[in-house]
Amino acid sequence: MxxxxxxxxxxxSPAKAKTIGKFLGSRYRVVASNGHVxxxxxxxxxxxxxxxFEPKYITLRGRGDVLERIKKEAxxxxxxxxxxxxxxxxxxxxxxxxxxxxxDVKSKCRIEFHEITASAVKNAIKSPRxxxxxxxxxxxxxxxxxxxxxxxxxxxxxxxxxKGLSAGRVQSVATRIVCDREEEINxxxxxxxxxxxxxxxxxxxxxxxxxxxxxxxxKVDLKTEAxxxxxxxxxxxxxxxxxxxxxxxxxxxxxxxxxxxxxQQDASRKLGFTTKRTMMVAQQLYEGVEIGKKGATGxxxxxxxxxxxxxxxxxxxxxxxxxxxxxxxxxxxxxxVYRGRRNAQDAHEAIRPTDVKNDPKTLKPYLSSDQYKLYxxxxxxxLASQMSDxxxxxxxxxxxxxxxxxxxxxxxxRFAGFSTIxxxxxxxxxEDVVQLPPIAExxxxxxxxxxxxxxxxxxxxxxxxxTLVKTLEEKGIGRPSTYSPxxxxxxxxxxxxxxxxxxxxxxxxxxxxxLMKSGFPDIVDVAFTANMEEDLDxxxxxxxxxxxxxxxxxxxxxxxxxxxxxxxxxIRIPDEISDVPCDKCGAxxxxxxxxxxxxxxxxxxPTCRNTKSIVETVEGVPCPKCGAAxxxxxxxxxVFYGCERYPECDFTSWDLPVKTRCxxxxxxxxxxxxxxxxxxxxADPNCRTILRRKTKTEDA
Numbered sequence: 001m002x003x004x005x006x007x008x009x010x011x012x013s014p015a016k017a018k019t020i021g022k023f024l025g026s027r028y029r030v031v032a033s034n035g036h037v038x039x040x041x042x043x044x045x046x047x048x049x050x051x052x053f054e055p056k057y058i059t060l061r062g063r064g065d066v067l068e069r070i071k072k073e074a075x076x077x078x079x080x081x082x083x084x085x086x087x088x089x090x091x092x093x094x095x096x097x098x099x100x101x102x103x104d105v106k107s108k109c110r111i112e113f114h115e116i117t118a119s120a121v122k123n124a125i126k127s128p129r130x131x132x133x134x135x136x137x138x139x140x141x142x143x144x145x146x147x148x149x150x151x152x153x154x155x156x157x158x159x160x161x162x163k164g165l166s167a168g169r170v171q172s173v174a175t176r177i178v179c180d181r182e183e184e185i186n187x188x189x190x191x192x193x194x195x196x197x198x199x200x201x202x203x204x205x206x207x208x209x210x211x212x213x214x215x216x217x218x219k220v221d222l223k224t225e226a227x228x229x230x231x232x233x234x235x236x237x238x239x240x241x242x243x244x245x246x247x248x249x250x251x252x253x254x255x256x257x258x259x260x261x262x263x264q265q266d267a268s269r270k271l272g273f274t275t276k277r278t279m280m281v282a283q284q285l286y287e288g289v290e291i292g293k294k295g296a297t298g299x300x301x302x303x304x305x306x307x308x309x310x311x312x313x314x315x316x317x318x319x320x321x322x323x324x325x326x327x328x329x330x331x332x333x334x335x336x337v338y339r340g341r342r343n344a345q346d347a348h349e350a351i352r353p354t355d356v357k358n359d360p361k362t363l364k365p366y367l368s369s370d371q372y373k374l375y376x377x378x379x380x381x382x383l384a385s386q387m388s389d390x391x392x393x394x395x396x397x398x399x400x401x402x403x404x405x406x407x408x409x410x411x412x413x414r415f416a417g418f419s420t421i422x423x424x425x426x427x428x429x430x431e432d433v434v435q436l437p438p439i440a441e442x443x444x445x446x447x448x449x450x451x452x453x454x455x456x457x458x459x460x461x462x463x464x465x466x467t468l469v470k471t472l473e474e475k476g477i478g479r480p481s482t483y484s485p486x487x488x489x490x491x492x493x494x495x496x497x498x499x500x501x502x503x504x505x506x507x508x509x510x511x512x513x514x515l516m517k518s519g520f521p522d523i524v525d526v527a528f529t530a531n532m533e534e535d536l537d538x539x540x541x542x543x544x545x546x547x548x549x550x551x552x553x554x555x556x557x558x559x560x561x562x563x564x565x566x567x568x569x570x571i572r573i574p575d576e577i578s579d580v581p582c583d584k585c586g587a588x589x590x591x592x593x594x595x596x597x598x599x600x601x602x603x604x605x606p607t608c609r610n611t612k613s614i615v616e617t618v619e620g621v622p623c624p625k626c627g628a629a630x631x632x633x634x635x636x637x638x639v640f641y642g643c644e645r646y647p648e649c650d651f652t653s654w655d656l657p658v659k660t661r662c663x664x665x666x667x668x669x670x671x672x673x674x675x676x677x678x679x680x681x682x683a684d685p686n687c688r689t690i691l692r693r694k695t696k697t698e699d700a
Contacts, residue, residue, distance in 0.1 A: 019288030116298030410436030519564030
């Protein structure tokens with residue numbers, strides 16, 4: 001297709017616009033919509049349930065100036081190309097822009113690419129297409145359905161529990177899953193069991209452990225101390241004779257390259273990142289980071305995917321790089337191919353580096369700490385996925401001591417293969433593998449010690465963000481793009497709280513889940529929600545009409561809403577009592593949650609209306625004006641930081657003050673967030689010295 005004189009390309013973010021702009025010549029103008037430009041109004045349902053569930057879209061607050069600028073650019077353009085993200089949300093944004101700019105959705109006005117590289121963008125421009133209305137309708141179906149569920153159930157939560165609560169098609173199920181696990185833990189009754197380990201002498205300085213297995217060839221579980229002592233008495237001082245030695249080769253295959261879910265899980269396990277933090281950093285790496293003379297460069301492919309498929313070109317490049325960097329032995333004879341989950345959409349590739357030559361070590365000076373950590377994780381996982389198997393030699397030895405059998409498993413690596421650079425993070429540790437000396441059948445050993453230990457079965461573990469994402473994916477709840485916002489929502493709403501790395505339901509979470517179970521059992525039913533996800537996916541593939549799908553749900557749902565409103569009893573959640581006495585009446589104040597977060601209130605309201613803010617001090621950072629403590633405060637729209645001596649001292653900062661002092665002027669530095677991640681900057685407007693990386697002090 002011949003280039004026209006003036007082409008306007010519309011993307012979602014300024015960072016993406018900057019990266020793409022450098023690939024295109026002067027005939028192209030790239031502008032950003034800053035995400036969605038239209039949505040349903042917050043003040044009302046915004047869905048005409050009497051006329052085909054027609055959505056009532058309005059221009060989002062703050063997008064008016066953006067749209068005016070885009071309209072002005074569009075008038076001067078000979079051609080307009082909509083280059084939003086290659087998914088349902090991106091397709092919907094392109095459709096909204098087409099509506100606003102009065103473009104024919106059937107015309108070739110839409111381009112898509114799955115990585116932000118020069119070749120991908122230029123190839124996309126050569127192959128424009130019409131807007132995919134099946135994708136648009138799939139997004140509308142989800143948006144309308146979620147709006148109906150949220151806006152019809154939330155008022156019941158307000159009247160039966162308290163104002164400000166919300167329900168959601170996915171968030172309510174996620175909350176229930178966490179609450180159900182906590183109930184399992186609370187109801188768990190531990191059972192006693194015993195282990196018996198023998199420490200065998202293998203030489204002057206070497207010992208190894210073997211674990212009791214059974215007697216007379218039959219497996220025996222030790223349940224009591226008496227049973228364990230009987231085995232110890234039976235063994236006595238008998239020799240431990242090796243009766244069976246089994247050795248064999250075990251091959252470990254590399255994990256597939258990342259999907260959205262597996263990236264979130266491994267970033268949680270290995271880096272300690274929340275899902276929100278992972279997706280924020282991944283978005284930066286996808287849209288482009290400033291890399292020296294290269295300028296803005298997209299480093300990874302599209303980040304919302306459930307596919308493990310890799311493009312042939314990328315696979316060939318990886319195999320060539322592995323051969324050069326590690327040797328031919330690390331390149332499998334046939335390329336590694338992975339099979340995705342049964343219900344995976346497979347619309348995009350797996351997440352991988354856009355260029356395997358962009359190794360993390362070389363890029364480290366240009367990346368923030370978070371960007372480097374996540375990029376290295378993505379890079380190493382992808383490279384390992386295309387490498388040879390790790391080969392282990394595993395030996396299992398059975399010993400007999402007067403009819404009591406003990407076993408030990410030993411393993412050593414023959415060939416490291418992919419594990420040279422990457423091993424998958426795990427939620428549970430594998431069974432212990434010991435270092436065994438050379439052992440042949442008939443060899444005899446003396447026990448230095450018999451170690452009996454009383455143990456108790458453990459309840460199921462609380463969910464972490466990694467295991468919750470894994471569970472949501474396995475059960476078919478939500479889709480790759482929803483895991484992070486779902487977890488953020490239930491934490492922000494106060495239904496779930498983070499305790500170290502685990503997710504713990506609050507009293508409020510239990511109350512909301514209890515009401516949802518009794519009043520709206522289908523909405524929090526895992527199977528029902530998973531089936532609904534599949535029905536919504538059928539809109540995307542064109543086999544289902546979205547208004548018909550929503551209509552089939554709406555009638556029975558509204559009957560449930562009416563019944564729940566009439567029959568659900570009011571739930572009272574006891575306030576958490578603080579250790580702060582009311583300075584007006586002496587009662588111990590309670591912790592309440594208001595519009596701007598938690599605060600202290602007198603329990604004798606309305607007789608006593610005393611309230612106090614909960615002061616959060618910024619540790620180790622004195623006020624630069626008077627030396628007093630700096631505290632976190634809540635404004636009408638956002639958090640800010642100020643001196644505890646206000647109004648005597650008027651110091652304030654919208655940014656978090658940090659311990660690091662400015663290396664240039666010695667003044668206060670604050671934490672800021674830019675397109676390349678988190679950095680610190682001098683707060684003095686006459687200095688503004690920037691440190692690109694966070695220090696260990698700040699991380700702490």
